[in-house]
Amino acid sequence: MEIGYLVKEARYYRKVTGLSRAIKRFLLIQTPMKKIVNSLLYSWIYGREIRKKTKLDNPSILQIENTNFCNARCIMCPHVSMKRKQRTMTQEEFEKIIDNVLSSYKIKRIVMNGFGEPFVDKGAVEKIEYVNKKYPSVKVDMFTNGALLDKQTTDKLLKTKLDRITFSINGTKKNYHKIMQLNYDDTMKNVMYFLTENRRRRKRILTNISLMILDDNTKDIKKFIKFWSQFADSVRFYPPNDWAGGLKNIIYKTPFSIDKRWPCIYLWNNITVDVNGNLTMCCRDYESKVIFGNLLKQDIRDIRNSIKFKELQDNHLKHNFIDPVCNVCDIRFESSLDWICESISNLLYSYLVIYEIINKRD
Numbered sequence: 001m002e003i004g005y006l007v008k009e010a011r012y013y014r015k016v017t018g019l020s021r022a023i024k025r026f027l028l029i030q031t032p033m034k035k036i037v038n039s040l041l042y043s044w045i046y047g048r049e050i051r052k053k054t055k056l057d058n059p060s061i062l063q064i065e066n067t068n069f070c071n072a073r074c075i076m077c078p079h080v081s082m083k084r085k086q087r088t089m090t091q092e093e094f095e096k097i098i099d100n101v102l103s104s105y106k107i108k109r110i111v112m113n114g115f116g117e118p119f120v121d122k123g124a125v126e127k128i129e130y131v132n133k134k135y136p137s138v139k140v141d142m143f144t145n146g147a148l149l150d151k152q153t154t155d156k157l158l159k160t161k162l163d164r165i166t167f168s169i170n171g172t173k174k175n176y177h178k179i180m181q182l183n184y185d186d187t188m189k190n191v192m193y194f195l196t197e198n199r200r201r202r203k204r205i206l207t208n209i210s211l212m213i214l215d216d217n218t219k220d221i222k223k224f225i226k227f228w229s230q231f232a233d234s235v236r237f238y239p240p241n242d243w244a245g246g247l248k249n250i251i252y253k254t255p256f257s258i259d260k261r262w263p264c265i266y267l268w269n270n271i272t273v274d275v276n277g278n279l280t281m282c283c284r285d286y287e288s289k290v291i292f293g294n295l296l297k298q299d300i301r302d303i304r305n306s307i308k309f310k311e312l313q314d315n316h317l318k319h320n321f322i323d324p325v326c327n328v329c330d331i332r333f334e335s336s337l338d339w340i341c342e343s344i345s346n347l348l349y350s351y352l353v354i355y356e357i358i359n360k361r362d
């Protein structure tokens with residue numbers, strides 16, 4: 001990862017109050033942070049911070065599922081067994097939901113993803129344009145497998161004010177098809193076109209390539225980094241998760257033990273909306289098992305103030321993770337950093353800017 005990219009990324013996260021999973025994992029695994037988060041002093045300070053922040057109803061991230069169709073059949077994704085009816089959100093529904101949420105909350109970042117491939121939706125670019133035009137200060141972020149991102153769609157997309165795009169590639173030519181059931185050459189053509197045009201036209205879209213570490217691709221990781229780091233701003237790796245018990249063949253092992261599980265920030269910071277307009281718990285609830293209300297019919301504030309929603313938040317504040325989805329969710333170790341991510345982003349950003357200035361002088 002280049003320093004220039006890290007500065008851009010730290011600046012991005014400083015504005016959207018969060019850290020990517022990759023940065024959180026790096027801090028918890030590779031630095032003394034793991035000892036710090038298990039100390040009593042940290043626990044005390046962190047607990048106070050959480051009590052202070054949870055008094056406010058101030059979500060900053062909206063995740064919206066524009067479609068729940070997917071063109072891939074990845075081995076580490078339970079989409080194949082998903083029982084929810086598949087559809088694509090209309091432009092009218094999308095605008096209604098965006099206006100409902102953004103008229104009540106100061107949203108900083110919209111993630112246009114749910115449990116599907118966003119470009120199955122032929123109107124995906126128009127949806128981004130709507131946000132750009134009506135809410136120009138809001139950042140737009142998306143994840144895609146890139147297989148449907150043809151030249152024509154990329155040309156349109158590069159005219160929007162998309163802030164960040166992550167391509168989930170998950171393999172090399174040797175194993176890509178086995179892992180994702182997509183054609184490697186077709187995807188490569190699309191992704192390379194996007195990456196080269198993004199640079200050539202001097203667009204400011206941050207580009208990430210992500211790979212989920214699986215038995216089938218572990219041997220190729222070095223090759224993967226070497227190749228993609230020539231073209232994208234960053235290359236990232238993630239261990240698979242079991243989607244809150246949805247994937248029986250994946251047993252998630254946390255890389256170290258965390259003494260205490262903390263309230264999940266998603267319930268305060270994120271608003272997750274499925275393709276039917278339902279306010280759900282978070283992206284882990286891919287079947288929309290827990291629904292709090294519908295944003296096409298109800299006001300977002302009424303839903304977030306409902307007894308059902310407040311009860312779930314209260315249970316988390318009491319360290320009571322009895323909800324069937326939260327109970328088995330593997331995000332627990334990240335919760336030990338989530339509530340101070342904003343401060344870490346600011347620190348990281350200041351450090352990197354100073355580092356960059358000193359290096360430029362040399």
Ligand code: SF4
Nearest residue numbers: 264282284325326329
């Ligand atoms: S603990 Fe897991 S399932 Fe529960 S709200 Fe957080 S991310 Fe979602």
